[in-house]
Amino acid sequence: RRRICVCFHSGIPGKKCGTVILSAEELGNCRDYATMQFCANKLDKKDFFGKSDPFMVFYRSNEDGTFTICHKTEVVKNTLNPVWEPFSIPVRALCNGDYDRTIKVEVYDWDRDGSHDFIGEFTTSFKELCRGQNQLNVYEVINLLGPFFPSQVSLLSFMTLTSLFLKGNPSQSTSLHYMNPYQMNAYAMALKAVGEIIQDYDSDKMFPALGFGAKLPPDWRVSHEFPLNGNVDNPYCNGMEGILEAYHQSLKTVQLYGPTNFAPVVNHVARYAAAVQDGSQYFVLLIITDGVISDMAQTKEAIVNAAKLPMSIIIVGVGQAEFDAMVELDGDDVRISSRGKVAERDIVQFVPFRDYMDRTGNHVLSMARLAKDVLAEIPDQLISYMKSRAIKPNPVPVYSPSDEPPTNPV
Structure with missing residues (x-):
């Protein structure tokens, strides 16, 4: 940057001269x-x-x-x-x-x-x-x-x-959503690592998958809870492979766009959890994000309200951004609060994906470590909900020899 001072002198004989001083500053090359x-x-x-x-x-x-x-x-x-x-x-x-x-x-x-x-x-x-x-x-x-x-x-x-451009066009190699034909991007790797573990706790392995922060065809309105498979009436995908397929297809049809709001998807899952509070079901919301969040106050309020419901939230941060906001949502050091109301339980677990990238390229080991740490708090969170509602586990069924299915003769 430079400061430029230019003096202009004008004078007429017999009259006082005037001086004009122009100060200018060179504009930085910043287009953000x-x-x-x-x-x-x-x-x-x-x-x-x-x-x-x-x-x-x-x-x-x-x-x-x-x-x-x-x-x-x-x-x-x-x-x-x-x-x-x-x-x-x-x-x-x-x-x-x-x-x-x-x-x-x-x-x-x-x-x-x-x-x-x-x-x-x-x-x-x-x-x-x-x-x-x-x-x-x-x-x-x-x-x-x-x-x-x-x-x-x-x-x-x-x-x-700048953050949106990094997240932006999936055809550009600078995008976190870049669809490399030879390897999965960070979003897909995190989804596969965590999803392949938690899917075994779901009986039918049918999962609703939502995107947030994109313009949708045909009118290109911005949405913060759109179905990845494009079916508003049935957003369910068959297993992790179905979710990954829907994710890749959505990148070809939607335009990624800001702002980035978390509260709609948190409230979306909370509505399901609110309908089943008898302990028969427990909901886990997995959010994969680059760390940008535009509705922090609304998200904190949504999490505080969800803390009394049978649900947990896993957040995996991808990219090289600072994740201060995600750490705050995690609530390990200071329990999250909103409008003076403190969350009844700690239901959020955050991990940065970059901490699990193995330098040797061993993605199998990296993803195993990621899944282990991401899911570490889920059992205690589930038990804390059940205890808070005095819900006791069902007795273990007793089987008699007659209950065993007949064996096929060799």
């Missing part, structure tokens, strides 16, 4: 877009009648220490706890590709006459925003000119289009 969403809690009340009509203004910091407006949110009327709509912005406009550069955000109460009341401000950076929704992206809104008021702005979701 960022999509994000914010909410606020307990904003300062500025209107005498009613509450406030808050909006936010984002500023990019310049190399000379000044700030330039790069985005304004919409106004949310009459609330102290607004949830603004998601918005997309070029990363160049936000920070010129400098991930550590300060981003200043001001919060105002909108007034019809244009004299908007200043509520407060906070600073962040693109690097901090990339962490997604977590405690580090909850900001105190400070007004140094007024009395202290405990207002907060929180990041609800964050995503860059």
Whole structure:
């Protein structure tokens, strides 16, 4: 990056000369877009009648220490706890590709006459925003000119289009969904490794398989719970081979697209589990993802609600992205919570696929280790549900010699 100062001098004899200084900054070669969403809690009340009509203004910091407006949110009327709509912005406009550069955000109460009341401000950076929704992206809104008021702005979701391109066109070798004619991609390998173990615990081996984050023909609407086999009325696939076949076929017909929402598929399985809570069935949801998540708050709420149902969730992360959001969903260190409600049980197990890639190329050993660690918590999760509902196992049937089928003579 460069700073360029150009001085223009113009003068007429006998009159004072003027000087114009032009400062310019070279734009970084960054073509990414960022999509994000914010909410606020307990904003300062500025209107005498009613509450406030808050909006936010984002500023990019310049190399000379000044700030330039790069985005304004919409106004949310009459609330102290607004949830603004998601918005997309070029990363160049936000920070010129400098991930550590300060981003200043001001919060105002909108007034019809244009004299908007200043509520407060906070600073962040693109690097901090990339962490997604977590405690580090909850900001105190400070007004140094007024009395202290405990207002907060929180990041609800964050995503860059770079992640989508990595996930994108399956015909490109850079895609995590790349269909290599000689070997399975990471999605297929993870599905096969885990699925071939858990399928033996299903009597008919018929499994509903759903995709999320894609545009579907013919109207190319975005869906977050579409059947891989294309059959809305019957999304079931016959065994792991059937799921893999449906997965490969879907890649030829849908257009992978953001945002990436987990909550719809979690709620989809939860509806099945809610209908059978007598202990006769237990549901396991396997999610294979590149780590991008756009609806963290909604997903956490869905998991908290599902924790009281007979179900477990396995998440396998593929690719080289940071999986901080997936670790948070796992809940091993801190039990997941939503809206002040803590999950009744820990039902999520997350593992990063890259940790199981054998350097010698022994995929059989790698997949065996992956399946072992992924399924390690399922037995305890199942037992914890049964105990919480006081459901006892059925007695072991007693067989008499007469129950044995006759043997065929040799």
